[in-house]
Amino acid sequence: MSSRVLLPACLSAGLLVVSFFPLNWGVFGWIALVPWLMLVPAVSPRRRSWNIYLAGWLGSLLFLVPALQWLRVAHPMMHFTWAGLSLYCSLYFVLSLWLMRRFVARGVPLPVVVPIVWLATEFLRGSIGGGFAWYTLGQTQHDFLPIIQIADVVGMWGVSGLVAAVNGLIAAWLLQSDRVRRWLRIPETPRTPTPFTAPATLRRATIAIVGCWLATFGYGLMQLNHPEFPMGPRVALIQGNLEQGVRIARNANDPDAARNAIREMSNHHVELANQAASAPNPPDVIIWPETSYPLPWVRLPRERPADVAEDLWDDLSYTRNYVRERFIEMGKGWGTHALIGLNGKTLSPTDPKKTLRYNTALLINPEGEPTAYYHKMHRVPFGEYIPFKDSLPFLKWFSPYDYDYGIEAGTEWTQFELPSKGQIYRFGVVICYEDSDPTLARQYNSRVPVDFLVNISNDGWFKGSEEHEQHLAVARFRAVETRRALVRAVNMGVSAVIDGDGRIVALPGDSWATSKAIPAALVADVPIDDRVSFYGQFGDWLPLLCLTAVLAALLLVRDQPQWPGENRPTAATPPSAAKSGVTG
Structure with missing residues (x-):
């Protein structure tokens, strides 16, 4: 050549x-x-x-x-x-x-x-x-x-x-x-x-x-030449710094290792949330990163279906009641709303022996009661599901885990409602790499626009690499495209508040580099941008x-x-x- x-x-x-x-x-x-x-x-x-x-x-x-x-x-x-x-x-x-x-x-x-x-x-x-x-x-x-x-x-x-x-x-x-x-x-x-x-x-x-x-x-x-944005709700962005190994260990075959990992995950994030709730000017909502709560949120019908095994029903019911009690305890302790990143779980409508798992953002009120939820739609191949696993079973070889970790895709664009300053603000959620897909964020702008966007993510996989900064750079475009502020709560970082101009207005540290791989509870007001986006209406x-x-x-x-x-x-x-x- x-x-x-x-x-x-x-x-x-x-x-x-x-x-x-x-x-x-x-x-x-x-x-x-x-x-x-x-x-x-x-x-x-x-x-x-x-x-x-x-x-x-x-x-x-x-x-x-x-x-x-x-x-x-x-x-x-x-x-x-x-x-x-x-x-x-x-x-x-x-x-x-x-x-x-x-x-x-x-x-x-x-x-x-x-x-x-x-x-x-x-x-x-x-x-x-x-x-x-x-x-x-x-x-x-x-x-x-x-x-x-x-x-x-x-x-x-x-x-x-x-x-x-x-x-x-x-x-x-x-x-x-x-x-x-x-x-x-x-x-x-x-x-x-x-x-x-x-x-x-x-x-x-x-x-x-x-x-x-x-x-x-x-x-x-x-x-860029406009009056300052009015400030909307006050948010607390929880940024954990847990290694991915801890999160993986909660699914370990060793019960003691799993319990220790669950306890460590829960204590780590609850401590940061307590820190945010005790701030001089308390937040209207505490936002946890993606799947940072270690136990699933279980949704069940009122009565056990006849074709569902009793032991499965009892196990799911116990988990549901335990998690509900923890939410009530946390909500009353914080006295504010919380958006929790966790796995959702429900019974399969087609297989009574199977449960369906979701990557979920769940909003609870100050009483700890769930008010709305969003299931992630854009799943990461091999990270959250194995494509063509039934027709091409050899693809399982490329799986990072030896157990069934796949999640289902969500189907609904949820608009969460958050009371603050005497009015109701609406926000939409994108989970993990959904903030890198322009089409997904735009859905919250093309109908009745939300007031701001929330991204919860887990970048703990990448251990302080340049992925953290690059992910934040990608997210900036979603704020400009929709003309809506985007707030990010990310395990390992970089958590941030981005206004509708794409400007980074709040970080846990002094710079992008010093804001990653640190534990933080970033409390900041959300700039409210009410401009109409042509791209938000007409897309690509x-x-x-x-x-x-x-x-x-x-x-x-x-x-x-x-x-x-x-x-x-x-x-x-x-x-x-x-x-x-x-x-x-």
């Missing part, structure tokens, strides 16, 4: 790595793709274009493997997840390269092709099979508040499109250099000159993209438009593009035509 195609791919990999955490040098996001885009018009002789795609694929792996290395920290089996997810995401880079080369060879200018194709493929990666909407190009800009304000119109994907367009424009201007073109072996004259390859087209593209950037920046400044219209454009172009242009140096004369192609070529 030639260095002229491998080196640009490697350089882009390095620029992408430093654009994200742990370094978080987001300014490099504006140029990170530029070297990689040199592969789009590059020519490989003797019909060996696979060299170009191989270089692009290797470059993507050099970015994804170090970026996703925090996955391996969670469990030895997660090394397979690390490798598999890196390989899977790299395929979208190859797809993008193939589409870009195809369209540029047809005469479409690079600054037009890059944002449309990149946005479409990035959206696919974030949507197919539950999606993985991390490490998008737009997320490099999470700290540049004027730029990300446009997310309330075009979503996080639109920010990616703008960054990709700037990368494409810079790459196109570099390709005007004779030295760059000779290095990439691009001939001086296009095979069929078109308006798309004319210098005037590049100038017009420059005006358009610079204009879009200035308009985005101006829109951001306008949206921009990436769907780009995806439609790509599919339509593929259907309308079915003949294979011809690259110079890779063509051989045929009876229908005179030698002179085969030697001429196409520019990018």
